[in-house]
Amino acid sequence: MPASALEALLTRTVAALVGDASDVRFGVAVSGGPDSMALLDGAARAFPGRVEAATVDHGLREASAAEAAMVSDWCAAKAIPHVTLHPHGAVRGNVQSWARAQRYALLDGWRAERGLDWLMTAHHADDQLETLLMRLNRGAGVGGLAGVRARQGFVLRPLLAVRKADLLDHVRSQGLPFVDDPSNSDPRFDRASLRAALAGVDWIDVAAAGRSAAALAESEEALDWAVDGLEAAHVVMDGAGIALQRIDLPRELLRRLVLRMMRRLDPAVAMPRGDALDRALAAARDGGKVSLGRFTLKGGEQWTLHLAPPRRWQ
Numbered sequence: 683m684p685a686s687a688l689e690a691l692l693t694r695t696v697a698a699l700v701g702d703a704s705d706v707r708f709g710v711a712v713s714g715g716p717d718s719m720a721l722l723d724g725a726a727r728a729f730p731g732r733v734e735a736a737t738v739d740h741g742l743r744e745a746s747a748a749e750a751a752m753v754s755d756w757c758a759a760k761a762i763p764h765v766t767l768h769p770h771g772a773v774r775g776n777v778q779s780w781a782r783a784q785r786y787a788l789l790d791g792w793r794a795e796r797g798l799d800w801l802m803t804a805h806h807a808d809d810q811l812e813t814l815l816m817r818l819n820r821g822a823g824v825g826g827l828a829g830v831r832a833r834q835g836f837v838l839r840p841l842l843a844v845r846k847a848d849l850l851d852h853v854r855s856q857g858l859p860f861v862d863d864p865s866n867s868d869p870r871f872d873r874a875s876l877r878a879a880l881a882g883v884d885w886i887d888v889a890a891a892g893r894s895a896a897a898l899a900e901s902e903e904a905l906d907w908a909v910d911g912l913e914a915a916h917v918v919m920d921g922a923g924i925a926l927q928r929i930d931l932p933r934e935l936l937r938r939l940v941l942r943m944m945r946r947l948d949p950a951v952a953m954p955r956g957d958a959l960d961r962a963l964a965a966a967r968d969g970g971k972v973s974l975g976r977f978t979l980k981g982g983e984q985w986t987l988h989l990a991p992p993r994r995w996q
Contacts, residue, residue, distance in 0.1 A: 683848040685856060688724040695840040696728070699833045700800065707732045708838075709798040711789050712764075714749040716860040717804035719756075720849040721841060723858055725802060726762055734763040736792050738785045741768065742777070749861045756859055767792060786837075793836060805830050805839040808846040811891045812876050821956065823934075828902045829895035842892055909938045917943060923988035929967070929981075936963055943987045944977060951976060 696703050710725050712718040712735045725733045735757050737750040750766040757764035769784035793801045810829050817826040832839050841849070853860050880886070912935060916928040924943045929936065937959060944951055954962075954975050965972040966981035973979075973990060980986045 683720075683844070683852040685724070685727060685852070688720065688844075688852055689727040691844065692721075692724045692728040692840055695832075695843070696838065699838055699840065703729070706799045707734070707797070709733075709789070709793045709796065709801045710735045711785070711801060711803045712737050712753050714753045714859075714861045715804075716850045716853045716858075716862075717806055717841070717846065719753075719858045719860045720852045721802060721804040722753075722757075722762070723852070723856060726760060734765075734796060734798060736765050736767055736789055738767045738769070738788050740781050740784065742781065745861070752859050752861065763796075765792065790836065799836075800838050801836055802838050802840060804841055804849070806841045806844050806846050806849060807888050807892050808877075810842050810895055811886065811888050812873055812880070814891055814895055815876060815880075816872060823956065824898055824905065825902050827895070828899035829892075831899055832896070842896075843889070845888060905934070905938065909935060909942065912939060913942055917946075920986055923947070923986050925987075926985040929983075929985055933960075933963060940979065940985070940987065944974075947987065947989055948976060 693703075696706075700706065706729070708725055708729055710718070710722045710733060712722050714737065722733070722735055735753065737753045739746045739750045741747075754764045754766060767788040769781075769788065774780050789801055792798075813829045814827060817829070820826070830839060830842065832842055852858075912928070912931070916926060917939060918925055918927060924947055926936075926939055926943065931939075940959070940963065941953060944953070952975070958974065962972045962974045962979050966979050966985050969981040971978060971980045976990055978988050978990045980988075
C-alpha cells in the first residue's frame with residue numbers, strides 16, 4: 683500500500699469514527715510487527731506531531747526486549763514519543779488471555795497518563811475474518827459475530843478494511859523495520875491454526891466478511907438501544923431481588939434483560955453460557971423456577987431474579 687493511500691485511509695477512517703480530529707492526540711499500540719509498524723508510520727503521516735507510541739513487553743520471549751528497543755529506536759529517529767510498558771505479576775491462567783488483559787490495561791493507563799484522546803491498534807481485515815470464524819465455531823450470537831469493533835471505548839481500529847498483505851507491502855516499500863512474532867504461527871494457539879488453514883483458501887471474500895461484521899455491530903448497537911429503554915421501563919428492584927414486569931418479548935430481548943438483571947445484583951458475576959441461559963428462559967416462560975449459577979430465576983406473570991443462598995453456589 684503506498685504511503686499516500688495509507689495516510690488518506692487513516693484520515694478518512696478516523697474522521698468517520700470520531701468526527702473532527704484536527705486537535706485530537708493519538709496513542710498507537712506498537713508490537714514491532716508489520717501491521718503495527720505500518721499503522722504507526724501511517725498515523726505519524728496523517729496526524730503529524732499528535733502521535734505517541736507504546737510497546738508492551740510481556741517478557742514471554744527472549745527476543746521481546748530487543749523488539750521493543752527496535753520500535754523505540756525508530757520512534758526516536760522520527761521524533762515520536764515512545765515508551766515500553768511491562769506487566770506486573772506472574773502469568774495467570776491462559777497465557778494469551780492474560781497477555782491481552784495486561785496489554786489493554788497497561789495501554790489504557792498510559793493513554794490516560796499522557797492525556798491522549800484515543801488509542802489505535804492495528805487489527806486488520808484478516809484479523810476480523812479469523813475472529814468471525816472462531817466465534818462462529820463457538821456458537822456466538824449477534825454480539826460475538828460483530829467481531830472486532832472499529833471503535834470500542836477509547837480504542838480505535840482504523841485498519842479493519844485493510845488486508846495484512848497490503849500492510850506488509852507498505853512496511854517493505856517504506857523500508858520500515860519489523861519483526862515476526864513466532865506465536866503467530868504456533869499451532870498450539872487456535873488463531874494460528876486457523877490462520878494456517880485459511881492460507882490456502884481463495885474463495886472467502888475477506889472484505890465482504892468485514893462488511894457483515896460491521897452490519898452485525900450496528901445491529902448489536904440497535905439491540906442495546908432497545909434494551910436500554912425496556913430496562914428503564916420494565917425492570918424494577920423487588921425486595922432483595924429484581925423483577926422483569928414485561929415478558930411478552932422476543933427471546934433475544936429477554937435474554938439480554940435477564941443478563942442485565944444479573945449484573946445489577948452482582949456486577950462481578952460470570953455470565954452463564956448461552957445454552958444454560960436458554961434453558962432457564964424456557965423454564966421461566968413455563969412459569970417454573972430454575973437455578974442459574976448464583977441466581978434463582980422464577981417465572982410467572984413477571985420474572986423475578988434473586989441471589990441463591992450461599993450454600994447453593996459455594
